[in-house]
Amino acid sequence: MDEMTRSVSDMYTRFPYPSPTKGRRKYKELSNLLAVFSLESGVDLGGKKILDAGTGTGHRLAEAALMFKDTSFTAVDLSQASLAVAKATAQEEGIRNVEFRIHNLLDDDVRIGIFDVVMSMGVLHCLADPHRGLRNLVKNIADAGIVFLYLYGKLGSRERMRRKQVVATLLRHQVDFDCGVQMVKDLGFALDEYGWSYKNDDEATINGMIVDAYLNVNDILYDCDDIHNLMAQSGLRGYAIYGITTQDSGWFFDTAASGPNGILPRTTNVAQFLKTDLLRDAYAKLDVRERYRLFDLLYQPNGYTVIGFTDRAVEHLPADHRLVRNAIAVR
Numbered sequence: 001m002d003e004m005t006r007s008v009s010d011m012y013t014r015f016p017y018p019s020p021t022k023g024r025r026k027y028k029e030l031s032n033l034l035a036v037f038s039l040e041s042g043v044d045l046g047g048k049k050i051l052d053a054g055t056g057t058g059h060r061l062a063e064a065a066l067m068f069k070d071t072s073f074t075a076v077d078l079s080q081a082s083l084a085v086a087k088a089t090a091q092e093e094g095i096r097n098v099e100f101r102i103h104n105l106l107d108d109d110v111r112i113g114i115f116d117v118v119m120s121m122g123v124l125h126c127l128a129d130p131h132r133g134l135r136n137l138v139k140n141i142a143d144a145g146i147v148f149l150y151l152y153g154k155l156g157s158r159e160r161m162r163r164k165q166v167v168a169t170l171l172r173h174q175v176d177f178d179c180g181v182q183m184v185k186d187l188g189f190a191l192d193e194y195g196w197s198y199k200n201d202d203e204a205t206i207n208g209m210i211v212d213a214y215l216n217v218n219d220i221l222y223d224c225d226d227i228h229n230l231m232a233q234s235g236l237r238g239y240a241i242y243g244i245t246t247q248d249s250g251w252f253f254d255t256a257a258s259g260p261n262g263i264l265p266r267t268t269n270v271a272q273f274l275k276t277d278l279l280r281d282a283y284a285k286l287d288v289r290e291r292y293r294l295f296d297l298l299y300q301p302n303g304y305t306v307i308g309f310t311d312r313a314v315e316h317l318p319a320d321h322r323l324v325r326n327a328i329a330v331r
């Protein structure tokens with residue numbers, strides 16, 4: 001195991017994410033994502049196989065497994081400590097449709113299985129080699145399968161990175177989680193960003209969130225061009241940004257000039273920025289990649305949910321579907 005993977009493993013062994021405490025926490029991000037995807041694509045997830053790569057303590061997966069009882073989930077992680085929490089929760093909640101396995105995503109030789117959906121949420125950023133990790137994941141996708149990734153955003157993480165640097169400087173760039181957690185608390189650096197909010201959480205969970213946000217030993221950030229480069233080397237056919245998170249909110253993503261017109265409750269709306277014919281005409285001339293760049297600048301995401309497509313994945317979607325409209329081919 002390389003030095004960076006060892007450090008990441010040590011960090012999550014000491015501070016399993018998202019919580020070292022077993023039991024349901026109603027973290028609904030994953031179950032909501034799958035429910036909305038199934039609804040808007042018409043894909044029935046019953047009987048399908050889903051991989052959660054880097055499941056951590058599995059609190060998000062537990063909600064998905066309870067919602068999709070006829071779906072088979074496999075959950076892998078590098079951290080034995082995290083999987084122990086996930087297994088305890090599954091046992092307590094009578095969850096029988098998840099198989100847990102220790103696995104290093106950077107291990108090129110072991111194929112985990114063949115899955116209709118591969119999810120890896122908030123994981124690639126802490127891999128020693130995210131490109132390799134994603135290429136390995138792609139080897140596990142079935143024909144016409146898809147991948148979901150959650151990646152941390154460069155433009156929306158500037159304040160968090162500034163605070164992280166303050167703490168790192170005070171720690172003289174040494175890894176000291178206990179002292180660092182106390183410094184974050186003493187400095188009054190709240191976890192006020194979407195995705196890290198800790199209302200009603202216990203102290204151990206809060207400390208883990210602080211480590212993840214402010215003391216993470218590997219924290220690779222992405223903008224839309226970095227995402228393009230990642231996907232271009234993945235072996236996938238193409239991708240689309242599925243959703244973004246900003247400082248205090250989450251949005252489904254659509255570059256349509258006219259703004260949202262679908263069933264989704266909260267969708268990005270470029271029309272609100274394009275109030276004149278001059279702006280609307282200029283926007284109409286942009287291709288999808290340029291539109292992605294403009295959205296980066298307008299919304300400054302602190303995170304992206306990305307959907308990756310195998311060769312045959314988009315065949316099932318109508319041509320005017322949001323995901324087809326916003327897709328970018330990389331092969």
Ligand SMILES: C[S@@+](CC[C@H](N)C(=O)[O-])C[C@H]1O[C@@H](n2cnc3c(N)ncnc32)[C@H](O)[C@@H]1O
Binds near residue numbers: 057060079126
């Ligand atoms: C921030 S947590 C995300 C947990 C979960 N996906 C969620 O969204 O709540 C990142 C997880 O990736 C796991 N991880 C990091 N490097 C890994 C690797 N090389 N192989 C497998 N898992 C890894 C860590 O152990 C940790 O549990």
